[in-house]
Amino acid sequence: MSSTRIERDAFGPVEIPADRYWGAQTQRALGVFDIGEERFPASLIHAFGLQKMAAARANMRCGALDAALADAIISAAGELRDGGFDAHFPLTIWQTGSGTQTNMNANEVIANRANELLGQPLGTKSPVHPNDHVNASQSSNDSFPTVMHIVTVLELAQRLKPSLALLRDSLQEKAEAFEDVLKIARTHLMDAVPMTMGRVFDTFARQVAHGIDRIDAAMPRLLSLPQGGTAAGTGLNAPPGFDALFCEELRALTGHAFTPNPSKFEGMAAHDALVEASGALNVIATSLIKIANDVRWLGSGPRCGLGELKIPDDGLTSSIMPGKRNPTIAEVLAQACMQVVGNHAVVTMANASGNFELNVAKPVLIANLLQSIRVLADASRVFATGLVQGVEVEEARLAANVANSLLLATALNPVLGYDKVASITAEAVAKGITPREAALSLGLIDGETYDRIVDARKMAGR
Structure with missing residues (x-):
């Protein structure tokens, strides 16, 4: 059996690995964009599965897609949503600014899988065509930003908010446990007046709670989708009502209240809602850096530092100083948050770099935003479970300081x-x-x- 197959597009034949589900456009893009190793996270690929499922359902309801073809596309896109084709998205984020290559990658994978489900070999483009059927009533210009919104909503709701809620609750539990433990406050790094350690941790918990509120405040704009704008926001080749039906189907698939953006032009030319979300993450990152630094300073020692907190042992030590214990989890949280602050600068510049009716820095924008969500979620969870939940106060040191x-x-x-x-x-x-x-x-x-x-x-x- 040959290790490759031949597919054809408007520019001629293309040789593709026989066992890969992508098609000619993806293979060509691999040769054109030989840049870097940074790939989209699987969450974005899965969101494309959701987007193509909702589009196929809406197209079927509009009469723009035959039911038999729509069913095959929906089944294939469902497998994509569930992670069945993660290995078939080889492109890096370094591609055209509209994300066209990754949209076509999704169209080709779904078309090949749909045809396979209908008894046809890979590469036939029949009866399901990647452009005519999987991409029906769509453009990369409206599909990719729609996916950007979908994946951001899902990642914020399912990944980041639960981690932040865990951290908030863990901090609040310590605030209550340390409610009556006296300590000396510090301003300008110098001794100030008495306070309680409970108030320290209550402040931390409130910062995290406000961060969750900031995410919630950004959600209404994220739930507004440009799908249906097709070329330049005009809606060319999309049947009337497609945008509303698409959002209706997507709501059924996700449980989130997605709605059509009343101005598809705004939803495709600019991504202010995503910058807003990134801004919320930027604030959260600065809050968590402050918390991480305070905790590791308060736990410094154990004998020659402040020594007011006892940081739980993580089992790690120095390569040269036997038995030395370091606040490693606080340090990694701070580093993750530094990355988020840097990512926000990229997101900001990417959004500012649109031209006329299309933002052309979508891939780098969403890649950085998703990394911010991911590292904030993971680092917050580890900080909560590995440090905050086990932290204790050094009451003798605190009492001596107060006296x-x-x-x-x-x-x-x-x-x-x-x-x-x-x-x-x-x-x-x-x-x-x-x-x-x-x-x-x-x-x-x-x-x-x-x-x-x-x-x-x-x-x-x-």
């Missing part, structure tokens, strides 16, 4: 005034004594009054 804090004397301001309290802290620093000892040695207040006013727990609002 030795200079700024406890701040509570005396209403009684003694700022200048006299400043002399107390200066005396304490100069002589290496506690502020209580300094206040008494200066004769500014008696011990009983000092103890009544300077109560760390009350100062922390407990």
Whole structure:
């Protein structure tokens, strides 16, 4: 048996590996775009399966596609959605800015599989043709951005939001567990007034919760689809009502409330909704970097650092210092978030690079956005389960810090005034004594009054 087969397109014959389901246009693109190794994640390929299923169903309802052909296309596209053809998408993201090559890759794989289901060999283009039937009522110009929206919605809803919810809940559990544990706050990296460790973790939990809210706020624009715009947003060759039927079928397939974009021109020429979503991820990334850094600083030590938190052991150590434990999970979360911040810059520039009626940087835009979703989701989950859920407080260290804090004397301001309290802290620093000892040695207040006013727990609002 030959290891290759011949397929033909408008430009002539093309030799294709015999066991591959892609066709002539994909094979030609492999030769033209020999750039890089970065490929779309499987989630985007699966979203193409959903898009082609919904299109075939809508075409059948519009009378634009014979039922027998539509059924074969729907079956083949369903296999694509379920991951059956991931290995048959060989192109990198470095292709034409409309994503045409990956759309054609999907059309060819589905057409070949549909024909196979109908008893025909690969490469026949009959009875199912990749352009005439699988791509019926569509263009790459509206199908690829529609897939961009579909995959973003699904990945945000199914991958990122559950991970962030897990992290939020894990942080909130620690906020409640540490509710009454006193510590010294720090501003400008320096000692400040008393607070509780519970408030630290409550702040973290609220940051993550606001991140989830930002994702939800971006969803309405993501659910609006340009499908039906075909060439330049005009709707050429799409039957009337195709866009509404497409969204109806897609809602049935996904459970998400997709609707037709009333301006297909806007949905194809610009991808502001995707930049908005990336912006939400950018905010989340900065929140998580702050959280990761605070946790690893608070856990620094164990003997010569701040040592206020006890970071759970991850089983990893130094290559030279036996038994050394490092906050590796916090570090990897920070690195993942740095990638997201960089990706947002690419997404921003990609969206700004459209020309007239078509954005022509779609592949790099969606590839970076999907990577951001993926690494944020995975890193958040690992941070929640591998670090936050096991973190403990070093109560003895915290108590010693509170007892030795200079700024406890701040509570005396209403009684003694700022200048006299400043002399107390200066005396304490100069002589290496506690502020209580300094206040008494200066004769500014008696011990009983000092103890009544300077109560760390009350100062922390407990």
